[in-house]
Amino acid sequence: MRDSDNGDSQRPGxxxxxxSANQHRVVRALQTSGELTQAEIARRTGLAPATVSNxxxxxxxxxxxxVPGGDHPGQRGRAVxxxxxxxxxxxxxxxxxxxxxxxxxxxHEVLAEERVELGTGHRAxxxxxxxxxxxxxxxxxxxxxxxxxxxxxxxxxxxxxxxxGEVGGxxxxxxxxxxxxxxxxxxYLGTAVHVDNDANLGVLAEHMWxxxxxxxxxxxxxxxxxxxxxxVLDGRLYRGRGGTAGEIGHLTLDEFGQVxxxxxxxxxxxxxxxxxxxxxxxxxxxxxxxxxxxxAMAEGGxxxxxxxxxxxxxxxxxxxxxxxxxxxxxxxxxxGELALAGELLLGPMREVVGRYAVPSAVRSLDIxxxxxxxxxxxxxxxxxxxxSALPA
Ligand SMILES: [Zn+2]
Numbered sequence: 212m213r214d215s216d217n218g219d220s221q222r223p224g225x226x227x228x229x230x231s232a233n234q235h236r237v238v239r240a241l242q243t244s245g246e247l248t249q250a251e252i253a254r255r256t257g258l259a260p261a262t263v264s265n266x267x268x269x270x271x272x273x274x275x276x277x278v279p280g281g282d283h284p285g286q287r288g289r290a291v292x293x294x295x296x297x298x299x300x301x302x303x304x305x306x307x308x309x310x311x312x313x314x315x316x317x318x319h320e321v322l323a324e325e326r327v328e329l330g331t332g333h334r335a336x337x338x339x340x341x342x343x344x345x346x347x348x349x350x351x352x353x354x355x356x357x358x359x360x361x362x363x364x365x366x367x368x369x370x371x372x373x374x375x376g377e378v379g380g381x382x383x384x385x386x387x388x389x390x391x392x393x394x395x396x397x398x399y400l401g402t403a404v405h406v407d408n409d410a411n412l413g414v415l416a417e418h419m420w421x422x423x424x425x426x427x428x429x430x431x432x433x434x435x436x437x438x439x440x441x442x443v444l445d446g447r448l449y450r451g452r453g454g455t456a457g458e459i460g461h462l463t464l465d466e467f468g469q470v471x472x473x474x475x476x477x478x479x480x481x482x483x484x485x486x487x488x489x490x491x492x493x494x495x496x497x498x499x500x501x502x503x504x505x506x507a508m509a510e511g512g513x514x515x516x517x518x519x520x521x522x523x524x525x526x527x528x529x530x531x532x533x534x535x536x537x538x539x540x541x542x543x544x545x546x547g548e549l550a551l552a553g554e555l556l557l558g559p560m561r562e563v564v565g566r567y568a569v570p571s572a573v574r575s576l577d578i579x580x581x582x583x584x585x586x587x588x589x590x591x592x593x594x595x596x597x598x599s600a601l602p603a
Contacts, residue, residue: 245319292318302592364595412591414441528563546581
């Protein structure tokens with residue numbers, strides 16, 4: 212609907228509903244992007260610049276939007292953002308040995324982050340109670356309470372059964388297996404909780420705050436003990452019908468290779484998972500290495516470590532070339548523990564992607580390292596909360 216062709220304007224009451232519909236569009240555009248100039252709001256909503264200007268003045272007067280650093284909210288070049296009064300989104304991340312809770316406003320600013328150590332043996336209910344306590348502490352510091360929370364995103368280091376929503380096994384968090392994590396967390400916290408896997412959270416976080424900012428079609432590959440991809444296509448998280456889109460870790464690279472935990476053989480994960488990389492170097496470089504140790508040794512010139520990281524990059528490159536042929540992303544971001552290797556891994560990977568992908572699929576492809584490191588999970592959970600809080 213364009214501003215000028217409001218055919219309903221003659222009907223009684225229609226003007227006020229148009230105003231509220233326009234207001235809704237402006238608020239939605241701001242909530243999607245975090246911050247926009249008035250010109251950008253006009254472009255995204257299709258509203259006339261004068262209409263946007265009036266709308267911003269009204270919303271500012273109502274305390275719903277602010278123009279940071281500007282005394283003149285009418286100035287079109289300044290970025291406009293929603294205020295804290297418009298609500299908060301929360302991310303909860305259950306990691307391997309910790310629990311992190313982060314709170315952001317609708318302008319995508321992370322206002323608080325709380326973290327505690329948490330053993331892997333806890334029961335799901337106890338984990339949720341701990342998350343609630345951590346959330347209350349964060350909200351308290353912000354002078355807010357749970358009523359301000361519009362939506363919560365949550366990450367668990369475990370597979371999720373897409374048809375039942377239950378946490379699958381085997382999991383490093385045995386107390387969560389068979390539990391409908393979203394349901395028990397929603398009930399306890401009194402607000403909608405959305406759960407997603409680590410690759411999807413990673414792509415959401417990198418898209419909103421990290422190496423994928425400003426892209427419309429983004430692929431993210433997480434290389435850790437598990438290997439998976441998250442996809443933002445046409446600006447939206449793509450999960451596929453049953454939520455398994457992006458299972459790049461189980462692309463077959465060697466039909467007669469190692470047996471994978473999924474039951475197939477020679478999956479990408481059997482070649483590049485962190486423990487596999489460490490295992491390749493254990494006989495010659497010692498049994499207690501971490502990926503950080505291997506990267507440090509490679510940077511110091513250790514030929515075996517350089518070789519193993521390069522081979523890892525080449526294997527990932529073969530799978531990434533197929534991914535690029537299928538979805539043609541504009542950027543590919545590599546995250547997870549192995550991203551520490553930087554160009555030692557990305558250089559050989561780029562070479563293989565260039566060799567195996569269709570030239571048009573990778574001509575303008577940009578492959579880079581993730582920026583958010585271990586914070587990607589909790590920030591991804593916040594991003595999931597922010598997306599879930601968007602008005603319909
Ligand atoms: Zn597999």
